[in-house]
Amino acid sequence: MPSLRPFFPLHQIKLHSQQKYMEDNNKPHQIHLQILSAAAADAAHADAAHAGSIPDKTAAKKAVSRLDVLTRFHAGYFRISLALCGQALLWKTLSEPTTDARALRPVVRAVPSFAFALLWSLSFLTLATLCVLYAFRCALRFRCVRAELAHHVGMNYLFAPWISWLLLLQSAPRSFPRPSDGCYHFLWLAFSLPIIALDVKIYGQWFTQGKKFLSMVANPASQITVIANLVGARAAAQMGWRETAVCMFAVGMAHYLVLFVTLYQRFLGSNSLPAMLRPVFFLFFAAPSMASLAWDAISSTFDTSCKMFFFLSLFLFASVVSRPALFKRSMRRFSVAWWAYSFPLTALALAATEYAQEVKGEVANALMLVLSILSVVVTLALMVFTAIRTNDLLPQDDPFACFPTVRRQP
C-alpha cells in the first residue's frame, strides 16, 4: 500500500483548524506552527505566527488561510479544467460543417458564435489559474506534491493538466494558428513531452517497482494515463505526424489492455478507491471513446475498429449508468469529485458525433443528440453547483488534501 504518511486522521485536522480561529487565547499560535508546512521557507509567515498581538494575528490568519488553500489544493482539481476544455472541443466539433444533423444544425446556429468564444476563454482562464496555483504548490509545498505522486490515485491526475492543454489547443478558435503551423507543433511538443515523461515513470512502475505493481495500484483513475496518450495521438494525427500518433496510440492501447483486464478482475475488491471518488468510474467509458476518436484521426475514416471502440464505450456507459447505487455515497455532498462526471460524457458525445458523421442515419443522429445534450446539461449543472457551493469545493476533509507533518513544539 502506498504510504499514508501525509494523510492524517481527519478529526485531528478538523480540531486543529477549528482551534486556529479561536479568538482569545494564545494556543492558536502554537497550532499555527503545527499547521504551517515544515518545508516552507517563508520567514514572513513564521514571524506572523510568532507574533502575539492582535493586529498581527489577523494578518497571520490571512496569510495562513491563503497558504492553506495550497495545502488543500491537489491535482484532482484539474478535473474542472478537463471538463471545460472537453466541452469546448465538443462545441467546436458540433459546429463543424461536416456534422450533418438536421436536428442539431438549427440549435447550433442559434447559439451565437461568441458563446463558443466565451466558453473557450472561460476554459483557458480556469486552466491557467489552476496551473498557476499548482505551480505555487510545487514551489511551496513540494513535499505534498511528492506525496501526491506516490499515491495510487493522485498520481494519475498529474496527467490532467496536459490533457486539458491539448484539448484546448485542439479546440482553439479559428484565429489561432492552424494545425499545420510550426507554432502549433511547438505547443504540441510542449504539452506532450511531459505526458511521455510521466508515462515512462508510471508505466515503468507498474511492472518493476515492488510496492507499486499494477495489481496493487490499479484503480479506475489509472485510465487517465491511457486517455492522455490517446489525446496526444489524436492531436498528432491532426497535425499530420502520423508515426508519432501511431506510437502514442500503441503505447496507450497496450497499457489499456492490461489495465482493463486488471480492473475487471478486481483483484483487490473495492479497496482501491474511496467511496467519495466513485464518480471516477465514469472513466471506464471515457477511455474507449478516446480510443475511437484517436483511431479515427489516424485512419481518417471511422472504420470498424473505431466503431467497435465506440460500441464498447456505449455498453460500458449503459452498464455504469444502470447502477446508481454505486454512486449513492459520493452524491451526498458536493465535492470536486463530481466534476469527474463531465469529461467522460463529453468524450462519449464526441465519439457519437464522429460516428454520426460516418453513419448517416436516424439512430446515429439521435444518439449524438442525446449524448451531447446530456453532456452539456451535466456540465452546466456542475458549474451551477460550483457557484452555489464554492466552500464545498475546498473542503476540510478532502481525502487527498495533503497535510504536512506536525512539527513538535520545542
Add this chain to the structure above:
Amino acid sequence: MEKKDLQVELGTKECFEEALPPVLKLVSSQTVAGFDCVGYANGKNDQSQTATNYTSQEETLVHEPGTEVADTRGQDIVINLPELSSPIQMANHSRPFSLSFSLPSSPSGLHIGQTKTVIYTDKDKANAANGVSSQPPEQGKYHSQPMPVIEGPRRVPRSDSVRDKRFDPFKTWSGRLERQLSNLRGKPQEVEEEEDLEANSSHGAAQTDAVPAVERYFDALEGPELDTLRATEVSVLPEDKKWPFLLRFPVNAFGICLGVSSQAILWKTLATSPSMTFLRVSPAANLVLWFISLALMGLISLIYSLKVIFYYEAVRREYYHPVRVNFFFAPWIACLFLAMGVPPSVAVNLPAPLWYVLMAPIFCLELKIYGQWMSGGQRRLSKVANPTNHLAIIGNFVGALLGASMGLKEGPIFFFAVGLAHYIVLFVTLYQRLPTNLTLPKELHPVFFLFVAPPSVASMAWAKIQGDFDYGARIAYYIALFLYMSLAVRINFFRGFRFSLAWWAYTFPMTGAAVATIRYSEEVANVFTHALSIGLSAISTFTVTALLVTTIIHAFVLGNLFPNDISIAITQKRPKFSKMLAHLRSSSADMKDLDSSAPRVSQEY
C-alpha cells in the same frame, strides 16, 4: 410464572393433585366435556431436565394470535401423558397418548434421539377430536410446537391429501401460490395448514429469505460444476427422498437444446457449403434435427417456466449459484442457434426485428452479469471466474454471426465489440488461474471444452461482418484450433466424472469448431482442410450420439437423469458440529472423508 398461576386458578375446575410442572404445555382442545381429571405418572422426572429449556423457549413458541394463555380459562386444558393411570380418560375417549416436547433449537444427540422417536403431531388428535365432539370448529387451539430444527422433521405423512411442507420454502411465495391454485381446483380447505405454514415460514423464512452468499456456495459445494455437497454440509431439503420433479429440473437442461440445435447447424452447413458438395449430404438431416431441436426447446422451456411459476425461490437460488448463472444465457443462445439452423425449406430470410427480439434478453443479462464482474464486491471476476463463464460471452458472438448473416450492419459490430472486450478479460483471468479463484477444477473436465467455443464462433462472425475470411477471422480460427488440439491430446485425463445434464452444453463447442473449419475450407481449399472438416464433424456427431445414448440409459434404465439438485439446497450458515456428526452418521461417511473435505472445521471447533 403465569402458567403456574393459571393452574392454580383452574384447580377449581379440574382436579389437579399438585401443580403441574411448567414444562407441560397447555394443549387445549375442543374436546370432550367430561374430561376433567388429569394425573401424571413418571413423566415428570423426564421433563424436569427440559424445564429450564422450556422456560427460555416460552417466548419463542408460536402461539395462535388471540389465544393467549389467559384465554384458556374458558377451555379445557388437556395434558396428555404416557401411561396414564386414571381410568376415566381411558373410558371417555380412545385418544392415543403422546408426549409432546418442545425442545430448544440446538439439540444434542440426546434430544435428537428423543424427538425422533417421540415427536408426534397433535393434529391427528385434533382431527379425531373433531370427529368425536360437536364443539364449534372455530375455537383457537394450541398445537404441540414443532421442533424448530433446520432440517425438516421427519414426520410421517398423515394422509395423501396433505402436502409435504418441507419444500415450501422453495416454492413461490412459500407455497401460497400452490394453495391458491388447489383452492381454485376445489380441494378441501385444511385450516391447520395455515398455522403450520406460519410455523414453517417463520423458520423457513429465516433460512431462505436471503439467498446464501457466494462464499456459502464455495464452502458448501465442490466439483467442477459446484454441484456436489461436501461431506460436512447438510442440505436444507431431505436428501433421502426424491424431491418434486420441478425442483429437480435444473437450468442445465437447456444444454440439451444447445447440443441438438448446434448439430442441426452442422448438418445444414454440410449440406449447403460449396466445399462439401462432394459428400452429397441430404438436407433431410438438417430438417429432422431442426424439428427435433424445436420440439425439445419447446418442451424444456415449458417445464422450466412451470418451475419459475411454482418454485421461484429455487430459480432464484440457481441464479445466485456462481456456475449455474451462466446457464441462464443458454435458452437465448439456443433460440439463436435455431434461427441460424433453420432449414432453407422452412424459411430463407428471417425478418430483422426477430434479431432484436432475440438479442434483447441477452443484452439485459449481460448488463447485469458483466456489471457484477466490474463492480460487485462479492462476485468479482477474480473470485468467481470459471470456464462456464464462456457461456455468458458466446451469446455476443453468436448474435453477431446471426445478425451479419441476416444483413444487419451496426448491431452485429456492437455485440462483437462487447463480446471481444469481455472475452479478453475472461481468457486472461482463466489462464492466470489466480490463487483467489476457487472454482477452477484441478483436473480436466468436459467443461474445459467451452474454451474452444468463443474463438471459433468469433472467427465466423468476423468473416461474415467483413465479408470474407480475412486475417482477423483466421487468427481467431487458429486460436480455436490450437485450444481444441491441446484438449484433444489430453483426452485420457477426462475420465472418472459423473455424468450430468450439463455435458450436453459442452458439445456445441466441438460442433462450432467443425462449422468454422468448414467455413475455413471454403477459403483455403485443399485436402488437409477437407479432411479436417470431415474429421471434426465426425467427432462432434459421434460425441452427440454417445451423449444421447448415455442420457437415454440414465433416464430409463438407471432412472437418475434428474437427481436431487443439492446445489440449490445449501444452508445459509454452516451447520453446527452436532448436526454434521448426525449427518455423517446417517450418511455413513468415513472420518477420512471428513478430514479430507472439511478444511475449515478445525478452525471453529
